[in-house]
Amino acid sequence: MIRLLLILLCVLSGFSLFGQNKQLLYNFDDLPQSLMNNPGAETSFDMHVGFPLLSQVHVSGGSSGVSFYDIFQTGSGTINTRIREAIRSMSNRDFFVANQQLELLFLGWRDQKRRYYTAGIYQELDAFAYFPKDLAVLAYEGNKNYIGKTFHFSDAAFTAEVLNVFHIGFTNYYSEDFNYGFRGKIYSGVFNANSLNNRGSFTTVRNPANPNVYRHYMSRLDVLVQTAGWANLIDSENVTGLKTMEELGQRAFFGGNLGLGFDMGFTYYWSDQYRVTGSILDIGFVHNSKNVENYRYYGTYQTDGIELLFPGGNSPSYWDEWEDDLDRHLKDETLTNSYITWRPIKVNASVDYGFSENTEPCNCHKPMGRRRYYNHLGLQFFAMKRPRGINYATTLSFDKSFSDNFRGKVTYTADSFSFSNIGLLLSGKIYNFNVYLAADNLLDYTNLAKARNASVQFGMQLIFNRE
Template identity: 50%
Template structure:
């Protein structure tokens, strides 16, 4: 159990941003806008993504520490920098990493009102709160924290890797309202989760007791659930080909399965103003295969080791103090491993936006799709959130969108979230004879030295749009 806690904590500390893609949301000439809102307004008849290149998305963030805080050149004492970073952070700080790789994507218009889209993508999503109490305990011990409780409930993290198969329908209800929905089928590859933990460790002074201090472990109940790891851990002799075949099998519904939906709408209040809303990944995973869970629980009270003098038992042998203490701990604080199916909920996302068009009016590329004019300038606000183990994580974005020409478009955005107060992003897309390419990146001010950045994200892709 201690090994697992240390390994997982280290992994989350070394990597770590929200899954929201504000630079691609409401971009009506990109098919990716349907991934953000299946009820978005779109201005094309069909699309085919370049396999494996239609969307590559990466994001990483840490709300409390940067790589520069740990690995800077100001002094050579890395341990001191780690200690200061731990002390400066709070248990509400968090780390996240998200990666999406679109394998296939296509869509076509069924009629003037309906657009069908489908695709496959692979996703990695990991999120962890910073367990400050346990980090202090492991890094400094408890000698400087007498009468202070170390809270085990701060241990909360989730991570998963999966392949997602989806199909969606975008429907223009009337000239003002567009709605849409998407069904998703999840094929799980890996999952690890630990939430809802309880317990505390505290040391108090007992000058009248048998020792100076007394230690309490109260209501300890820590559960780590995994799927997809046990078989690889136990198959040490597995070849690369066998491991690859196993992972591919899980990607094509050979592992754990789940289902989810996306729902969204766009409503034009008037010719210049519209509002949108969407919920994504409202779904569940059933972890039933290759599962292994680790449960650490119990209560214990001790005054520590109590040496006797002379240190000999009735057989004139040295008293095994540590062995006796370890047996007592193991008898009261249990460590169990078991294989029981479990269920996990996907981290659903909510997004709402308002957009205002102004400036020179443009006719749409295909006058049959939308009867209203478009504007060359758009200004908007977006509010997004992602559900995490201890509540929603929010982000707010303001953006200016400019259509340079019929084939080129640019968007400038400012995002306020837990990771940064100076997150400026830029998106550019261009189409050459049906071939479209786009590039979007956030936190551009951090590009000269990403080690100082609390977050960074980028999306790029290529596709054919008709």
């Protein structure tokens, strides 16, 4: 069973659709979704109305240490050998991530003072897990070849949540060269599970009194898994598909665990051609107090060997006695105390250079007197807080306007997954109807099994300008 779970983990890492870096949408001021990455971004329109459930569909994710191809390729030993090599090649800093976002509603409008307001709702799933190196080695290979090695339970760490986000914000043009924006958020949690800051170790040594007998130590074990929104769905005897959907729907619309957050950002023109931007997103938390069930396993244990006794004759019930001994030393508890989870903070910063001036008349509401350019070269930096540190990404981009109705963007990104991530965004408009499609890691699309990360997003909406 343990080997099967490890294989599934490797398979899922190949199929999972990095996290939340939306470098293709960042600074793309023809699209309202750019404001979701920087509340202080420019907008070249006066109003937008997103099609419900279709204005943005985003799926992304990957694995920093292994791909589907690494496990299931042919002509390179057995699958067990490849799994063993993959486990040995990864460290406890490697991770798996999956993120999905769906805009349920998104609209925006400009007032008479040229401030641009936005409001909407989006649903998000975010799952992140570090590779439990020590536990994977122990589970897959056992401790036979690791006498004296200490296996640490702290390697196990993961977070997962599903929530709805209700938001309202504005972008204010402070001057010809500078504008800023803020967005407030209410989180309505549907589900949360996490296990962080675990402690304890497992060590096997030879018994000094008898070298043929091994002594096993389980030292200061303390493992805690916190869940919210899960217990009542699995414990109820009368749970049906319809009732489950009703329950999840209520949680998504303020019936779940609630939290607060905010975003902020700015755009500053150093000159007509040079632009600097930055944003901080998801500074917030969720207070998990409803449907909470936490599982804790802790204690210290020592034993000298495990004898394999088979039924027959008057053999003692060895396994029952061993289980009782474990229960006396290692305790398990189910708790219902509330807990707080912090949202993963994201930071964006960029600088870009515009060239090939667009001298065509324009009724778009950019800063007064600002020159426009068909082409932009940009450098963007992205960072995201995770339990054991910060994940980084750096992007080079080329953004080109082919006409007032058609625009594209090409990016090259280096991050924790690869140094060969090429992305492409295309956006077109027919009258007031806009549609866009974005995808990255295009070089691996000929063989997705080799991809360690992928991201796809698309959407459609109505965009209006004042005459």
